[in-house]
Amino acid sequence: MSQPRNQMMNYIREEIMPHRFCPGCGCGTVLNVFTNAIDNLKLDPVKMVCVSGIGCSAWIPSPYFKSDTLHTTHGRPIAFATGVKVMRPDLKVVVIAGDGDVSGIGGNHLIHAARRNIDLSVFMVNNMIYGMTGGQVAPTTPTGVKTSTTPHLNIEPPFQVAELVAAAGASYVARWTTYHVFRLIKAMEEAITKQGFSFIEIVSQCPDNYGRRIGLRTGVEFLKMFKKQAIPIDKARELPEEKLEGRIIVGKLRDRERPEYTSELHRVTKEQVDKIKAEQEKIS
Amino acid sequence: MQAGSKMTENKPKSNWVIEINENLCKGCEICIEFCPFTIFGKSDKLNRKGYYLPVVLIENKCNGCRLCELLCPEIAIVLTEE
Amino acid sequence: MGFNEDRKRYLAGLEDKTYFMLGDEACAYGAIFAGCDFFAGYPITPASEVAERLAEELPKAGGLCIQMEDELASMAAIVGASWTGGRSMTATSGPGFSLMQENIGYAIMTETPCVLVDVQRSGPSTGQATKPAQGDMMQARWGTHGDHNIIALSPNSAQECFDMMQECFNLADTYRTPVILLMDGEIGHIRESVTMPALSSIKPAARKMAKPGEDVFGGEELVPGITHYGMGQNVHVTGSTHKANGMRDVTTPHVHEALVKRIYNKIDDNREKIIRVEKDISQNGQSKIGVIAYGATARPSLGAVRAARDDGKNIDFMRLITIWPFARKQVAEFAKNLDMILVPEMNLGQISREIERFVNCKVVSVPKIGGVPHTVEEIYDAITEVAS
Numbered sequence: 001m002s003q004p005r006n007q008m009m010n011y012i013r014e015e016i017m018p019h020r021f022c023p024g025c026g027c028g029t030v031l032n033v034f035t036n037a038i039d040n041l042k043l044d045p046v047k048m049v050c051v052s053g054i055g056c057s058a059w060i061p062s063p064y065f066k067s068d069t070l071h072t073t074h075g076r077p078i079a080f081a082t083g084v085k086v087m088r089p090d091l092k093v094v095v096i097a098g099d100g101d102v103s104g105i106g107g108n109h110l111i112h113a114a115r116r117n118i119d120l121s122v123f124m125v126n127n128m129i130y131g132m133t134g135g136q137v138a139p140t141t142p143t144g145v146k147t148s149t150t151p152h153l154n155i156e157p158p159f160q161v162a163e164l165v166a167a168a169g170a171s172y173v174a175r176w177t178t179y180h181v182f183r184l185i186k187a188m189e190e191a192i193t194k195q196g197f198s199f200i201e202i203v204s205q206c207p208d209n210y211g212r213r214i215g216l217r218t219g220v221e222f223l224k225m226f227k228k229q230a231i232p233i234d235k236a237r238e239l240p241e242e243k244l245e246g247r248i249i250v251g252k253l254r255d256r257e258r259p260e261y262t263s264e265l266h267r268v269t270k271e272q273v274d275k276i277k278a279e280q281e282k283i284s
Numbered sequence: 285m286q287a288g289s290k291m292t293e294n295k296p297k298s299n300w301v302i303e304i305n306e307n308l309c310k311g312c313e314i315c316i317e318f319c320p321f322t323i324f325g326k327s328d329k330l331n332r333k334g335y336y337l338p339v340v341l342i343e344n345k346c347n348g349c350r351l352c353e354l355l356c357p358e359i360a361i362v363l364t365e366e
Numbered sequence: 367m368g369f370n371e372d373r374k375r376y377l378a379g380l381e382d383k384t385y386f387m388l389g390d391e392a393c394a395y396g397a398i399f400a401g402c403d404f405f406a407g408y409p410i411t412p413a414s415e416v417a418e419r420l421a422e423e424l425p426k427a428g429g430l431c432i433q434m435e436d437e438l439a440s441m442a443a444i445v446g447a448s449w450t451g452g453r454s455m456t457a458t459s460g461p462g463f464s465l466m467q468e469n470i471g472y473a474i475m476t477e478t479p480c481v482l483v484d485v486q487r488s489g490p491s492t493g494q495a496t497k498p499a500q501g502d503m504m505q506a507r508w509g510t511h512g513d514h515n516i517i518a519l520s521p522n523s524a525q526e527c528f529d530m531m532q533e534c535f536n537l538a539d540t541y542r543t544p545v546i547l548l549m550d551g552e553i554g555h556i557r558e559s560v561t562m563p564a565l566s567s568i569k570p571a572a573r574k575m576a577k578p579g580e581d582v583f584g585g586e587e588l589v590p591g592i593t594h595y596g597m598g599q600n601v602h603v604t605g606s607t608h609k610a611n612g613m614r615d616v617t618t619p620h621v622h623e624a625l626v627k628r629i630y631n632k633i634d635d636n637r638e639k640i641i642r643v644e645k646d647i648s649q650n651g652q653s654k655i656g657v658i659a660y661g662a663t664a665r666p667s668l669g670a671v672r673a674a675r676d677d678g679k680n681i682d683f684m685r686l687i688t689i690w691p692f693a694r695k696q697v698a699e700f701a702k703n704l705d706m707i708l709v710p711e712m713n714l715g716q717i718s719r720e721i722e723r724f725v726n727c728k729v730v731s732v733p734k735i736g737g738v739p740h741t742v743e744e745i746y747d748a749i750t751e752v753a754s
């Protein structure tokens with residue numbers, strides 16, 4: 001029987017669908033939302049390169065999104081993307097990767113790319129766990145959670161990655177959840193359009209390897225929790241820190257203009273080229 | 285109702301057709317849970333892959349807000365305006 | 367592949383000129399003559415001068431030079447840059463080379479042309495930062511995990527540092543693989559005259575491009591054609607085991623076997639096209655003793671061989687220019703009539719063991735570590751000891 005086709009499939013390597021994500025996984029929603037953002041922007045995927053690392057969320061663009069894709073080593077997608085972007089500033093370079101990838105093993109690349117303010121869009125899918133490897137503690141796992149490598153409960157506080165990236169110098173930073181699909185599409189459009197380093201932390205669900213450890217067995221239960229815990233950043237700013245315990249601060253954390261790395265690099269390079277040109281014209 | 289949704293009370297009525305791609309759906313039930321009009325129900329039969337798929341119970345209540353279409357992790361829901 | 371106007375204009379000011387410079391600097395200029403479009407690196411002794419010189423000069427030729435946050439990122443960035451079609455490189459020394467192993471493996475698996483310069487210093491670990499060594503010979507061969515092959519060249523003068531950059535980039539593009547210039551700190555920091563070539567003599571190898579829709583990671587040829595980002599081919603590049611079309615398949619045994627064997631064989635089967643050695647055979651052809659050396663050590667070695675010949679001894683000499691793939695046929699042929707081969711190296715005997723595998727005669731390692739290169743006398747003494 002012929003099946004209905006969502007037109008977002010135009011942006012997907014359709015021949016390999018359905019994807020491999022577990023039922024109710026947030027990665028699928030991020031893929032869905034991402035294709036909608038690209039569609040709204042009327043971006044030609046030929047003018048895009050999607051870069052990812054290792055982990056479930058790395059699979060969102062690689063292989064599912066139909067553009068040039070670079071599926072790299074664990075934690076390094078932003079560093080690989082830097083090489084692509086400086087050489088081809090005309091291409092939109094998007095990194096989609098997980099919290100373990102980008103804020104754990106690849107944390108150094110993340111903060112330095114934000115500091116340089118290179119024109120990359122980094123969408124970090126934060127499921128608060130190492131899902132693909134079987135539910136080990138991540139730098140984003142809340143304190144007190146039992147994971148397969150913190151059987152006596154996690155004693156570490158989690159990273160607030162969006163705040164970290166904002167402090168490091170990114171032009172655009174936002175945080176949304178996989179429940180806030182309309183806002184997330186809008187944020188992705190803004191991030192991709194923004195000149196400079198743009199970062200969206202997407203709080204997402206892993207019903208299998210995280211959910212079963214915290215008593216949330218389905219995507220539905222996670223989304224209900226996100227809906228309940230989300231607090232807009234404007235409201236959050238008015239509350240004392242202790243009232244924000246267990247809340248997910250959502251919204252736009254930063255949107256500012258700063259010199260962008262790729263254009264600055266090409267500017268200084270062109271200056272040197274022009275200098276040689278002028279010198280040679282003087283001689284001849 | 286979600287902020288950012290295009291759904292408004294005064295939107296002129298049009299008919300929306302909701303279809304579900306049975307090859308893609310993995311029965312996560314997100315659409316069933318989050319539809320503001322509770323349009324979806326759960327099928328009582330397993331599909332080929334062993335998932336209980338959602339079924340559209342009351343299509344004429346849909347106002348095309350697209351929440352189900354966008355939340356769907358499988359990109360399996362197709363909404364068309366007639 | 368020709369140079370653009372910016373590069374031609376810059377190189378026109380240098381061609382046919384002779385300058386006095388460091389091996390590291392010669393390597394940087396050699397890279398610009400070789401058409402390097404992109405450099406990413408991280409400071410490290412004794413390789414920093416490569417980055418410093420490129421930071422100064424590469425932009426003048428229209429190339430981009432950036433410093434990354436570490437060597438992991440440097441290696442990653444040059445792989446990313448290579449997929450846009452640019453010639454890209456990095457330079458480092460042992461500690462950084464260790465960090466790069468991860469993405470060297472990625473470059474091998476994804477068949478990404480790129481060039482790495484390793485100016486070797488004393489290890490393990492931080493070791494003697496400012497002292498030369500040849501301790502990374504085996505790391506260059508086997509540093510990254512899994513079965514693979516690699517191309518590595520070893521220069522023994524500043525001029526060769528310059529010249530070999532062209533060779534490295536050409537090999538990288540021809541075989542779609544990372545290529546390592548295995549310098550040692552002695553050659554990196556030697557100051558010698560270097561003559562720049564005429565622009566007309568530069569012939570950069572062109573990458574073989576895949577036809578639209580053609581597989582980029584397999585097919586009939588050992589080296590498949592490549593495609594670049596932005597060409598509308600939706601190329602999928604992954605370090606995981608993949609099919610000829612680039613799609614991941616990490617479970618089918620024959621997919622992995624076919625991929626890894628082809629990547630291995632594309633270098634193995636072309637070894638005779640890649641390998642270069644230099645021989646200095648005793649004139650009467652009566653030698654029973656030979657010396658094999660490479661890099662900085664080849665210089666005192668040849669000095670000692672000549673001194674021994676002046677004393678009436680027949681000694682043959684061979685210098686390995688290509689380290690990997692190993693010149694096993696050339697070494698076996700060199701050893702055919704010899705009783706003994708001496709192998710002076712600035713390590714505890716890495717290449718001497720490799721030589722042992724392919725010869726029937728005795729192999730004597732002449733190791734030296736501690737950061738001071740062999741002297742002619744030391745090697746001469748080693749020769750006279752076995753020759754008497």
